[in-house]
Amino acid sequence: MSQFIESIKIEDQEIYNLDLHQKRVNETFKHFGKENLLDLAKIFKDLEHDEDGLYKLRIVYDLNSKFKTGVIPYAYSTLNQISLVENNTLDYSFKFEDRKIFDMMKNKAKSEEIIIVKNNHITDSSYANLLFLKGKQWFTPNTFLLNGVQRQALLKSKKVKETEINLQNLKEFSHFQMINAMIGFEEIIYPIEIIENFPETSQEIG
Structure with a gap:
């Protein structure tokens, strides 16, 4: 079961x-x-x-x-290596304990952490929802894999807005952060340039 x-x-x-x-x-x-x-x-x-x-x-x-x-x-930790990984069939609508698929994707990418791209759209990292900064406003992708509790709380409080984020408009954002039940709003913020294989087109993702 x-x-x-x-x-x-x-x-x-x-x-x-x-x-x-x-x-x-x-x-x-x-x-x-x-x-x-x-x-x-x-x-x-x-x-x-x-x-x-x-x-x-x-x-x-x-x-x-x-x-x-x-x-x-629990202690917060920061990342030094983040890569985009494409998976157009991944379904994680429920919070299953079995997370082998995420480990496999990270191992294949040879990356400390991954941001999952599904059908050209940004979804989540392997363990967190994502927020992206444009100007002074934080946005979260409307193409999430799992609608996490922190994500829901931030949308309800209007601290963030939901929008479409894809490979084409990703370059419009300057920073991003990962949020989950343990990592709150503005705990850890990364410049967008930390993404190692930042693409110009979807074909550039390996």
């Missing part, structure tokens, strides 16, 4: 975006026609986590509502 994963930010004993994580879990069960018995708030409460600092709560679960948890100290 397929297993799914939620990675939830805990900082100084406070849990973040729990409602959006619960919504995603609910939608996963509903899509596969199963009953959801997972209450993330109760799971967190039962952990009795009383440590200050930044932690990742990792919940792996299946569609029978069986789950296992882990609380892991």
